[in-house]
Amino acid sequence: MNDPAARVRIFDTSLRDGEQSPGCSMTAAQKLRFAHALAELGVDALEAGFPASSDADRDAVRAIAREVRGSTVVTLARCHEGDIDACASALEGAAHPRIHVFISTSPLHREHKLGLSREQVLERAIMGVTRARRLVDDVEFSAEDALRTEPEFLAEICSAAIAAGATTLNIPDTVGYTTPSEIRALFEYLRAHVRDAEKAVFSAHCHNDLGLAVANSLAAIEGGARQVECTINGIGERAGNCALEELVMALRVRSHYYGAHTRIDSRRLVPTSRLLSRITGMAVQRNKAVVGQNAFAHESGIHQHGMLKHRGTYEIMRPEDVGWSQSQMVMGRHSGRAALADRLQALGFQLEEASLNRTFAAFKALAEKKREVFDADLEALVLGSDAVA
Numbered sequence: 001m002n003d004p005a006a007r008v009r010i011f012d013t014s015l016r017d018g019e020q021s022p023g024c025s026m027t028a029a030q031k032l033r034f035a036h037a038l039a040e041l042g043v044d045a046l047e048a049g050f051p052a053s054s055d056a057d058r059d060a061v062r063a064i065a066r067e068v069r070g071s072t073v074v075t076l077a078r079c080h081e082g083d084i085d086a087c088a089s090a091l092e093g094a095a096h097p098r099i100h101v102f103i104s105t106s107p108l109h110r111e112h113k114l115g116l117s118r119e120q121v122l123e124r125a126i127m128g129v130t131r132a133r134r135l136v137d138d139v140e141f142s143a144e145d146a147l148r149t150e151p152e153f154l155a156e157i158c159s160a161a162i163a164a165g166a167t168t169l170n171i172p173d174t175v176g177y178t179t180p181s182e183i184r185a186l187f188e189y190l191r192a193h194v195r196d197a198e199k200a201v202f203s204a205h206c207h208n209d210l211g212l213a214v215a216n217s218l219a220a221i222e223g224g225a226r227q228v229e230c231t232i233n234g235i236g237e238r239a240g241n242c243a244l245e246e247l248v249m250a251l252r253v254r255s256h257y258y259g260a261h262t263r264i265d266s267r268r269l270v271p272t273s274r275l276l277s278r279i280t281g282m283a284v285q286r287n288k289a290v291v292g293q294n295a296f297a298h299e300s301g302i303h304q305h306g307m308l309k310h311r312g313t314y315e316i317m318r319p320e321d322v323g324w325s326q327s328q329m330v331m332g333r334h335s336g337r338a339a340l341a342d343r344l345q346a347l348g349f350q351l352e353e354a355s356l357n358r359t360f361a362a363f364k365a366l367a368e369k370k371r372e373v374f375d376a377d378l379e380a381l382v383l384g385s386d387a388v389a
């Protein structure tokens, strides 16, 4: 990276891009509750909604703008006068309001979605940014489907957005189509070709259709992005958006490589993930990085043995640093004698060699029948035998 001590701003869009995806809708009260949690987590900006899309969204944004402090409150608008005015009105009372205007820029979207020429799209973008800038000081411009847009047109429209007053330029991979090397090169190109590029913060907004959203966002940072748009648990349209918890921990764990930091309180990642799950009813997959139930769980004998000697053998971050209380040794068919002895000791049993051997044999027999052997099963095994010393 060019600037070794870079700060990457975290822009959370769980309440907008996330909330608009199937299975994730929330009431205004739930959105407000979650916005407070995001501010406590330390996100720099939270996108509260799209006020022109529904009365419920407008009301939720209003409440968030009035109450939530510590993060910039952002609202989304198409480059339509009505949308932009609705944003400004919903944001009244916000300490740090931002209007985020967007328009599609790719040839496919221009022709089939908007029915507009390049010149007309450019004109609308300038109108949108100019109008938003009359209403608030902080304006973000997004070129929807940027990764399938001609790079020289993208540079032209970004230059025009800066001239009209945009202070953040967001480059969305709307359909999750790009790859790490491609998006990195695009950010480098834009930073070199956009006029007055240093006046704006470049932002990445990656969707996960090919499972590359986090990798692409990290590559965008290497190319010069200093804001990343993401969501808790990676919720979002179709396969979702860049997962905030994964991106933040990748920057933290690999800080010697990226030389970048965020202001996220990582110990709040698991509680925030669980809160979102409870609100939406959408479960987090068990093997999800960082916040999934298996993220710090070890079952195989070899791994458990390694972990008992040094946790660094099989963990690259500490569970406590992301909000789990500790690593979990799951007792099951693959577990070994060392892990069993350790678990029994934690449960208060000191077994002689022979007793431990008998208990281990009984445990293995039980583990063949049960997927997971719980502490109560182990206690019953020990107490039901003559193994207690």
Ligand code: KIV
Binding pocket: 017, 102, 142, 143, 144, 145, 170, 172, 173, 174, 175, 205, 207
């Ligand atoms: O994916 C996208 O292009 C978006 C924009 C509206 C920013 O969500």
Ligand code: ZN
Binding pocket: 017, 172, 174, 205, 207, 237
């Ligand atoms: Zn999006």
